Amino acid sequence: MSDHATEHPDIAVVGAGIIGVACALRLARQGLRVVVIDRQEPGHGASFGNAGHLATEQVFPIADLSILRRLPAMLMDPMGPLRLDWKYLPRALPWFTRLLLNLRPAPFRRTVAGIRALNESSLGAWQRLLQDISRPDLLREDGSLLMFERADSRPVIEALQARMQQQQVPVDYWQANVIRETAPQLSEGIQGGLFFPGTGHFLDPYQVVCELVHAARTSGVQFLKQQVLGGQLHEHGVALITDQQPLTARRVLIACGAHSAKLTAALTGENVPLDTERGYHLMLPHEHDRLPFAVTSLERKFIMTPMADGLRLAGTVEFAGLNRPPTMERAWQLHRLSKGLFSRDLNAEDATPWMGFRPSLPDSLPIIDRVCDGKVLLAFGHQHLGLTQAAITAELIGQLAVPEALGKSHELPVTEPYRLDRF
Numbered sequence: 001m002s003d004h005a006t007e008h009p010d011i012a013v014v015g016a017g018i019i020g021v022a023c024a025l026r027l028a029r030q031g032l033r034v035v036v037i038d039r040q041e042p043g044h045g046a047s048f049g050n051a052g053h054l055a056t057e058q059v060f061p062i063a064d065l066s067i068l069r070r071l072p073a074m075l076m077d078p079m080g081p082l083r084l085d086w087k088y089l090p091r092a093l094p095w096f097t098r099l100l101l102n103l104r105p106a107p108f109r110r111t112v113a114g115i116r117a118l119n120e121s122s123l124g125a126w127q128r129l130l131q132d133i134s135r136p137d138l139l140r141e142d143g144s145l146l147m148f149e150r151a152d153s154r155p156v157i158e159a160l161q162a163r164m165q166q167q168q169v170p171v172d173y174w175q176a177n178v179i180r181e182t183a184p185q186l187s188e189g190i191q192g193g194l195f196f197p198g199t200g201h202f203l204d205p206y207q208v209v210c211e212l213v214h215a216a217r218t219s220g221v222q223f224l225k226q227q228v229l230g231g232q233l234h235e236h237g238v239a240l241i242t243d244q245q246p247l248t249a250r251r252v253l254i255a256c257g258a259h260s261a262k263l264t265a266a267l268t269g270e271n272v273p274l275d276t277e278r279g280y281h282l283m284l285p286h287e288h289d290r291l292p293f294a295v296t297s298l299e300r301k302f303i304m305t306p307m308a309d310g311l312r313l314a315g316t317v318e319f320a321g322l323n324r325p326p327t328m329e330r331a332w333q334l335h336r337l338s339k340g341l342f343s344r345d346l347n348a349e350d351a352t353p354w355m356g357f358r359p360s361l362p363d364s365l366p367i368i369d370r371v372c373d374g375k376v377l378l379a380f381g382h383q384h385l386g387l388t389q390a391a392i393t394a395e396l397i398g399q400l401a402v403p404e405a406l407g408k409s410h411e412l413p414v415t416e417p418y419r420l421d422r423f
């Protein structure tokens with residue numbers, strides 16, 4: 001790639017996570033000269049270590065009103081599935097307040113409709129994207145299971161099934177014997193579960209980023225390792241200040257995940273209520289062939305995904321901001337939680353722990369938008385669903401950036417629920 005794109009890119013994408021990279025490839029495919037800027041190598045943020053679950057069934061926000069009841073436990077129990085660092089409480093309170101307000105019936109319905117609209121298109125968008133880079137093998141479309149162990153969880157799971165069916169989520173109730181036949185290594189104590197046939201899992205989320213980067217480079221996208229410190233709009237575009245040379249582009253796409261608020265404020269003047277739900281994984285490299293698909297435990301609240309390099313245990317939500325060091329004990333806790341779920345305990349030899357920052361807005365919807373006369377595009381805040389929604393986000397950003405690419409009228413796509421000005 002010549003320096004030509006760097007000198008005069010049509011668009012500078014800030015952030016090389018799954019969202020930024022998928023968008024960059026899409027924009028390049030539409031004929032734009034694209035530069036991607038990240039302070040790290042691509043794919044080393046949240047996109048590195050997520051659970052790899054194409055979670056199209058998750059149409060409800062993670063939080064519900066029980067969060068109020070659980071707040072004391074969140075403050076007291078450092079190993080609980082949901083944790084709030086008490087030192088972070090003053091910073092988190094305004095965000096929590098907005099989260100609770102969004103659980104009222106009307107905003108809740110808007111959130112569910114907004115998540116659904118993206119999730120229903122997610123699998124198709126991923127199929128198109130993986131076909132485009134000739135790597136459909138990266139995704140297994142084998143479904144996923146939400147299982148339960150306690151008899152008193154049955155009504156909970158049945159109520160969830162009914163709510164999901166109301167939202168047109170494909171879901172089957174599996175009795176214990178069906179689970180035993182399909183996933184024979186799971187413990188006899190599993191009582192049943194919900195199987196979601198319209199879901200799947202990626203064999204290695206980091207490799208997915210790498211393959212997209214490879215395809216993007218081949219299409220002329222240039223990748224720069226620089227930190228973006230700020231920026232400003234000018235008549236013909238956007239000037240970005242970096243820790244190295246400044247960069248100007250006709251447009252910018254902000255895709256910095258949980259770190260997107262500062263640049264958004266600098267360029268648009270809007271302060272978005274973006275926070276992070278920190279999550280953990282423990283990778284077990286000696287565990288192969290334990291599960292045929294991703295399995296989540298309802299009671300223990302974590303997911304286990306079979307991947308190319310072993311079994312990944314992932315989950316937990318921790319509110320502690322972007323700057324506090326990880327509580328890696330929470331990753332090891334995932335192994336302790338797995339005890340009793342299999343007929344033989346999982347082997348944690350050579351296991352590696354990891355923490356990542358989910359980018360979360362209090363209404364559980366991302367921002368996918370085009371503002372400032374089209375000079376600033378936004379794609380961040382995908383919380384627990386960034387991998388799931390990356391390909392459809394890229395298609396929407398492609399349409400927002402180049403409405404002509406729609407091939408018909410210059411009508412913009414339906415991104416109303418994801419607009420910046422909803423805050």
Ligand SMILES: Cc1cc2nc3c(=O)[nH]c(=O)nc-3n(C[C@H](O)[C@H](O)[C@H](O)COP(=O)(O)OP(=O)(O)OC[C@H]3O[C@@H](n4cnc5c(N)ncnc54)[C@H](O)[C@@H]3O)c2cc1C
Nearest residue numbers: 015017019045046047050051053228257279385386387388
């Ligand atoms: C434990 C865990 C499990 C998860 N499981 C799933 C799952 O199963 N399915 C699912 O769909 N989602 C899952 N997620 C969520 C998903 O991982 C995220 O939503 C997604 O990775 C966000 O992607 P992103 O590209 O927006 O952000 P990131 O991947 O975080 O990328 C942002 C990039 O921006 C760069 N950046 C930030 N600031 C700057 C700056 N100033 N200058 C230059 N570069 C900058 C960072 O270096 C980073 O590379 C999970 C998350 C976690 C933590």
